[in-house]
Amino acid sequence: MIQALVKPARQLLVIGGGFTGLRLAQAAQRSGMAVRLTSRQTRSSGEGLEWLPFNSSPDGASLPAPGALAGITDVVVCVPPDPSQGDPALRLLGPSLRELPLQWLGYLSTTGVYGDTSGAWVDETAPTPARAGRSQARVAAEQAWLATGLPVQIFRLPAIYGPNRSPFAALQAGQSRLIHKPGQMFCRVHVDDIVGCLLHCLARPQQERPTVVNVTDNCPCPSSETLGYAAHLLGHKLPPMEHYAEVAGSMSPMARSFWSENRRVSNQLLTQQLGYKLRYPNYREGYRACLAEELGGGQSRRSPGSTT
Secondary structure (H helix, E strand, O other), X not given: OHHHHOOOOOEEEEEOOOHHHHHHHHHHHHOOOEEEEEEOOOOOOEOOEEEEEOEOOOOOOEOOOOOOOOOOOEEXXXXXXXXXXXXXXXXXXXXXXXXXXXXXXXXXXXXXXXXOOOOOEEOOOOOXXXXXXXXXXXXXHHHHHHOOOOOEEEEEEOEEEEOOEOOHHHHHOOOOOEEEOOOOOEOEEEHHHHHHHHHHHHOOOHHHOOOEEEOOOOOOEOHHHHHHHHHHHHOXXXXXXXXXXXXXXXXXXXXXXXXXXXXXXOOHHHHHHOOOOOOOOOHHHHHHHHHHHHHHOOOOOOOOOXXX
């Protein structure tokens, strides 16, 4: 269990308290860590979490007060880079982080850095020919963090899903699209396996932390397959099949970018060499858990990151 792995003396800073960051902060707090996390909006601290301001907007930049980061031993960076200005956390908080007694810093990147492989498998040793824009900005951010000399570990993530970020609401609202593109594969990961992986790696000795780790489940597959299973769980009718070649022209640039890359990402380093046991090895187990939590309105009782 996490409680046996993480020493209470460790203090965690989560930069970016969004979907993944908040889930991580809550799990770390339950494990006994003191947790601080940042938000662009003013938020009241409570339930063991301390909220700090962090807004990188030129019109309303705000940073934690001097001394607010004192005692922090571990950091997770969840905020995306700006294609023109680089990583805001490094740019604005880097000097403060260098003064801390950091034992570990996890940077959440994307498997988009691998570009299009026409469905071929990639692992952490693969080149990163990311396309210009968001993915190339991630490559630059990875390199910038590694160049700091801090104890940085890069985590490359595919599509993230979890409770209230699943296909169920869109299906029920009639907003889902069933698109078929021959041979197209997508990777995904449940948010609680990101949380579990991060806490698992935080607890390891520094010499046993690979620089880059892919965090994905065991089951790359077409989006039509996952949508079909979600509809099955709901007992809901699927939308009509659309062929990608016929609808691509009507898609947004971001949607076309999403569909233009086809790859399968290996998690063997995480699951075999690092010994992390996926809580949700495939979307079927993950979707069932999401639906149960959404219907129940609460968080799963099983602690994310448990390796038992």
